[in-house]
Amino acid sequence: MATFDLQSILDAYGPDSGRAYAEHLNPRFHDLLRLVGFDRRFVRGEGPHLWDDRGDRYLDAIGGFACLTLGRDHPTVRDALEQALRIAPPTLIQFETPPLAVALAESLKRFLDRPDDRVFFVNSGTESVEAAMKIARAATDRSSFAHWSNAFHGLTLGALSMNGAGWLRRGFEPLVPGCREVPFGDPEALRTALADESVAAFFFEPIQGKGVVPHPPGLLREVAEICRQTGTLLVADEVQTGLGRAGATLASRADGVEPDLVCVSKGLSAGSIPLGAVLGSAAVFDRVFDSVERSVVHSSTFRENPLAMTNGLAVLHVLREEGLVERSARLGDALIDGLRRLAPTVPGIRSVRGRGLMIGVELDPKAMSIDLPGLANRTPTLVAQALVVRLLQRHRLLAQSTSKGSGVIKLVPPLVIADEDVDWIVEAFRESLQELARGRGAAVRGLLGMLQRAPGVVLRESMQ
Ligand SMILES: Cc1ncc(COP(=O)(O)O)c(C=O)c1O
Structure with missing residues (x-):
């Protein structure tokens, strides 16, 4: 068996990793x-x-x-991951229904109290936003998106198209056409942006990560109502706020709204193994995966891998057990x-x-x-x-x-x-x-x- 010595690599590179990183x-x-x-x-x-x-x-x-x-x-997460490596369930068969993905989907729905949802796993926060953008387009037959100013939804091209910071977008255009930026906290501007009923979804962070900006009381309820009236899906980007960070399982629920789609990632992974998910109703998901042929129309190689699924299950267990x-x-x-x-x-x-x-x-x-x-x-x-x-x-x-x-x-x-x-x-x-x-x-x-x-x-x- 080939031997591998991680400590010697850390010892060799640790003391002066800066210069080598630069190179x-x-x-x-x-x-x-x-x-x-x-x-x-x-x-x-x-x-x-x-x-x-x-x-x-x-x-x-x-x-x-x-x-x-x-x-x-965290000792429970470490133990869970060690168990996953020891038990070594066969990984990435791809044409299968991985038991750990089923267990995590069920556990996540229970944790977030969204019993009627379907779950789509991804590898990162920005991928959850990308997935939600595609799901929203397929579910509504509309192509554009709306978001608040000062928004941050990730840095891949789709998510970047809804980013409120010009310096992050600059140099990467053209981005997704038809993304509409709405001044943060202005419901009338949102109503105008959605009025032509061509916007697939409005994305929002319950508390904006950049600057830590919460929504004024009552605003998100108004936003949800405007989305309902214009047939726009409401997407909560809870990548940062979800699963306890903001003192609730879902920060959007604390603001009194139940979004059509919810993106989670940071709190589900808790940092050990990259992981994220999009949750949404069966009716919405069925518009995307609407035939046998299209059952894999959105997917990725690593998304239901056993280590990530085990990690998510252990994280939810710890969040629950330790309150x-x-x-x-x-x-x-x-x-x-x-x-x-x-x-x-x-x-x-x-x-x-x-x-x-x-x-x-x-x-x-x-x-x-x-x-x-x-x-x-x-x-x-x-x-x-x-x-x-x-x-x-x-x-x-x-x-x-x-x-x-x-x-x-x-x-x-x-x-x-x-x-x-x-x-x-x-x-x-x-x-x-x-x-x-x-x-x-x-x-x-x-x-x-x-x-x-x-x-x-x-x-x-x-x-x-
Ligand atoms: C609200 C929100 N959405 C999406 C992302 C992107 O997540 P990731 O860095 O995992 O791609 C972040 C990251 O900070 C975020 O805060």
């Missing part, structure tokens, strides 16, 4: 990491925490872009409350928003008296980035700057965090904001230096 993968991304101060080497991850090569412990509130709902290396949806709601409330109570006592917090453990802290650089000459409109983004660096380097907290023309720091930690992790985050914000206000001269010089070294790079808005 073999993406040199500009390597530059970005150095410029924004993400210069740590992490050697261990467990639950919501990471350890660097000096033995220091960090709290990860980036959470693998919100997918690590169970944290890293993590409720935990997300409870700890999210505590964190939002802690940060809101901090706001009047330190300079620089304009608002704290979100639900469950999907939280955005909007900064107010004016209140911190930070003024970057000639860069007024870039200042919030830069100040948010400066705070992110400080949170990482001084308080061992991984957070992400995500902006919507303003500086927002996004917190999406694993749902398994403890009360003391909530305190860790609040204290890190308190001390960093005080430090930033005290040393704002040095901070401004640092920011301007960063800008000179990397014009353009650090100014880009974060994607998610």
